[in-house]
Structure formats: C-alpha cells, structure tokens
Amino acid sequence: MTHTTDRTADVAVVGGGIVGLAHALAAARTGARVVLFERDERAVGASIRNFGLVWPVGQPAGLYERALRSRDVWLDTAKRTGVWHVESGSLHVVRSAEEEAVVEEFLATSPHAAEQGCRMLTPAEVARASTAVRPEGVRGALWSPTELNVDPRTAIPALAGLLEREHGVALRFGTAVTGIDLPGVDTTEGRWRAERVFVCSGNEFQALYPEVFAASGIRRCKLQMMRTVAQPDGWALGPALCAGLTLLHYASFAHCASLAALRDRFDRELPVHRAEGVHVLVSQTSGGQVTIGDSHRYAATHDPFESAEVDRAILDYFSGFAALPRTRIAERWHGVYPSLPDGRADLVARPEPGVTVVNGLGGAGMTLSFGLAAETTADLG
Numbered sequence: 001m002t003h004t005t006d007r008t009a010d011v012a013v014v015g016g017g018i019v020g021l022a023h024a025l026a027a028a029r030t031g032a033r034v035v036l037f038e039r040d041e042r043a044v045g046a047s048i049r050n051f052g053l054v055w056p057v058g059q060p061a062g063l064y065e066r067a068l069r070s071r072d073v074w075l076d077t078a079k080r081t082g083v084w085h086v087e088s089g090s091l092h093v094v095r096s097a098e099e100e101a102v103v104e105e106f107l108a109t110s111p112h113a114a115e116q117g118c119r120m121l122t123p124a125e126v127a128r129a130s131t132a133v134r135p136e137g138v139r140g141a142l143w144s145p146t147e148l149n150v151d152p153r154t155a156i157p158a159l160a161g162l163l164e165r166e167h168g169v170a171l172r173f174g175t176a177v178t179g180i181d182l183p184g185v186d187t188t189e190g191r192w193r194a195e196r197v198f199v200c201s202g203n204e205f206q207a208l209y210p211e212v213f214a215a216s217g218i219r220r221c222k223l224q225m226m227r228t229v230a231q232p233d234g235w236a237l238g239p240a241l242c243a244g245l246t247l248l249h250y251a252s253f254a255h256c257a258s259l260a261a262l263r264d265r266f267d268r269e270l271p272v273h274r275a276e277g278v279h280v281l282v283s284q285t286s287g288g289q290v291t292i293g294d295s296h297r298y299a300a301t302h303d304p305f306e307s308a309e310v311d312r313a314i315l316d317y318f319s320g321f322a323a324l325p326r327t328r329i330a331e332r333w334h335g336v337y338p339s340l341p342d343g344r345a346d347l348v349a350r351p352e353p354g355v356t357v358v359n360g361l362g363g364a365g366m367t368l369s370f371g372l373a374a375e376t377t378a379d380l381g
C-alpha cells in the first residue's frame with residue numbers, strides 16, 4: 001500500500017461524494033498515491049440524501065453494463081466493510097393496460113435485461129414477492145433481479161473508511177480545493193502537488209472550471225424525499241418498489257413506442273405529479289425505516305423550502321400501490337443533483353492537461369459511478 005507524503009500525491013480527487021470516492025478507489029487500484037479533498041467535515045450532498053438504490057434496470061442498453069460493473073464493486077466493498085446491503089431486486093408494479101404494454105415492449109426489445117432475468121410476474125407471483133404491494137388492481141409487475149439496496153448514510157462513510165484503511169488514500173475532510181495549477185493544487189490547508197486531478201464537485205459549478213459547466217447546459221434538479229419510522233422488527237421490504245410513473249422516468253423505457261399512451265393517461269389523470277416530476281421509488285434502510293420519494297424540479301437555483309403539496313402527491317401515489325405496517329413519516333428532506341440536458345448520462349471533460357472534470361450523473365450516481373470511474377481512470381494504470 002502506498003501513502004501520500006509531504007503533501008504530494010499522484011492523483012488528487014476533489015469531492016467526497018460517490019463520484020469522488022469511486023474515482024479515488026479506481027485510482028488507488030492502479031497503485032497511485034491518492035489524496036481526496038472534501039470541503040465539508042463529512043459528505044452531506046446528494047450521495048447521502050438518496051435512496052441507496054443501485055438501479056441497472058433504469059439504464060438503457062449502452063449503460064447497463066456500466067451499471068452491472070458498478071454493482072459488482074458495491075458488492076465487493078460491502079463485503080469488505082461489512083456495511084448493510086440487500087440484493088433486493090425490484091418490482092415495477094403494473095396496474096393498467098398502458099403500463100402492461102410498456103413493460104411487455106421493454107422486455108421484447110431489451111435482450112440484455114431479459115438475459116439478467118427480468119420478466120413479467122403474475123399477480124400471484126407479485127403477492128409472493130412482496131407483502132408491501134397492494135393486491136387491488138394489480139395486473140402484474142416487471143421483476144428485475146439486479147437492483148441493490150444500500151443505505152447511503154452508512155455506505156458512503158464506510159466507503160471513505162475503506163479507502164483510507166485498505167488503499168492508503170489520504171482523506172482531507174474539511175478542506176476545500178480553491179484552485180488547480182498543476183502540479184499545484186491549492187486548498188484551504190495549503191498547496192499540494194499532484195500529477196492528475198479528478199474534479200468531482202457535484203453541485204458546485206462556480207469554484208473550479210466554471211466554463212466547463214457553463215458550456216454543458218448543466219442545471220440543478222431538486223428532489224423531495226421522506227422516510228418512515230422504523231418498521232417492526234423482522235419486517236423487510238423485499239424488492240425495491242415502484243410503479244407506472246417510473247416507466248416515464250428512466251431512459252431504459254424511453255425507446256418504447258407504447259410509452260406515448262401511458263404518458264397521455266398520466267398527463268390527464270395526474271397533472272400535479274407530472275408537473276412536479278413525481279415518480280415513486282421505495283427502498284429500505286439499515287435501521288428498518290422505509291425511504292419514499294421523489295419529485296424533480298429543474299432550475300439553476302432552488303429555494304430551500306419543501307412543498308407540502310409535492311409530499312402529498314408522492315404519498316398519495318405511494319399508497320395507491322403499496323402499504324406498510326407503519327406509515328408515520330419520521331423525516332423529510334430534499335436533495336439536489338446536477339442534471340444535463342438532452343438525457344446525457346455524464347459530463348467528462350478535460351479542460352487542461354492532467355485535469356478531468358466528472359459530473360452530471362443525474363439520478364444515477366449510485367448506479368454508475370464505479371463503472372464510470374474505471375473508464376475515466378483507465379489511462380492511469
């Protein structure tokens with residue numbers, strides 16, 4: 001194992017969210033001496049505010065492999081850290097003819113997903129797979145076995161600990177990078193030297209390479225989230241859950257011609273949900289609570305307030321297809337992630353020699369970061 005010395009490293013990583021952590025891991029695996037700078041005392045950004053769902057089924061054909069590679073890294077790091085995780089798989093609950101048509105078209109046109117075991121379940125199979133799904137009106141569900149549920153509040157710190165312990169990564173929490181002029185990396189604790197820098201700064205678009213972000217058309221997406229009280233001991237969610245609105249959200253379904261009829265129906269029947277970008281995912285935490293969200297508002301700057309109407313829309317839709325032993329909401333929060341226009345999956349830019357900006361993973365950072373980092377660090381080894 002190699003360590004940084006005298007404020008000198010081979011690779012410096014800016015940002016202690018999942019994108020930065022994944023880059024630090026990938027770089028350290030090549031044998032590089034790595035330092036990671038995080039301006040806050042611990043990660044408090046999008047990476048600890050999410051569902052903790054590694055969600056290959058939402059990725060289109062070209063990114064599915066990247067998602068599966070990320071999943072393998074998550075499983076490996078979970079094994080090495082002992083952190084809570086569940087190979088949960090997922091159910092897209094189907095309750096209308098329009099939803100059924102989209103799922104059938106997806107299965108017929110997505111051999112990569114079918115190969116992994118994605119298939120349509122009958123209502124009886126849905127009832128066996130999940131006690132949380134309401135049986136009324138269920139026509140079936142898209143079962144996907146590849147989804148993984150981690151708890152971001154425990155998994156992200158555990159990953160940072162693993163980097164330090166097993167890979168010799170120097171973690172500089174509470175240290176902001178204020179400028180890069182290689183081999184100089186200026187920080188709030190003084191100047192470091194590094195050969196390469198990966199800038200994984202999440203929502204911070206102004207401090208480093210603002211021109212890269214300005215040219216990309218990147219915006220901020222604000223999402224509202226809730227978490228229930230702990231469910232009774234021994235109760236488990238099983239597969240992560242979602243329903244028809246999610247078919248409109250993920251790129252994996254975007255090619256389906258049958259989506260137009262489903263979109264028309266939701267536009268007519270659920271105008272508030274559509275206007276607020278509500279689609280509902282349900283995951284579990286290491287403490288037995290259930291996480292329910294979310295909504296999507298896009299802007300350069302968001303107000304810091306949560307909308308009660310949006311929370312109501314999320315919970316109304318949730319209670320249409322699922323029920324929990326304990327429904328009391330214990331926590332509400334919002335998260336913000338950077339989002340690229342035109343459905344682009346990531347922003348990887350090299351504004352000057354030795355510097356790589358990695359950003360814009362949108363709602364899929366937990367799903368794609370490890371796979372992407374293996375690609376962006378490939379020339380290090």
Ligand SMILES: Cc1cc2nc3c(=O)[nH]c(=O)nc-3n(C[C@H](O)[C@H](O)[C@H](O)COP(=O)(O)OP(=O)(O)OC[C@H]3O[C@@H](n4cnc5c(N)ncnc54)[C@H](O)[C@@H]3O)c2cc1C
Nearest residue numbers: 015017019039045046047050053177202335364365366367
């Ligand atoms: C509510 C919500 C739910 C989501 N659900 C899922 C999900 O279930 N599955 C999934 O795959 N994805 C999900 N996502 C998306 C995922 O969380 C993001 O794609 C991912 O967290 C982005 O990671 P990041 O490292 O870019 O950003 P962040 O986690 O925000 O980390 C960036 C870090 O960089 C630091 N930083 C910035 N500038 C500097 C500087 N100059 N010096 C030092 N440090 C700096 C910041 O302090 C911050 O900690 C969700 C996101 C949200 C908000």
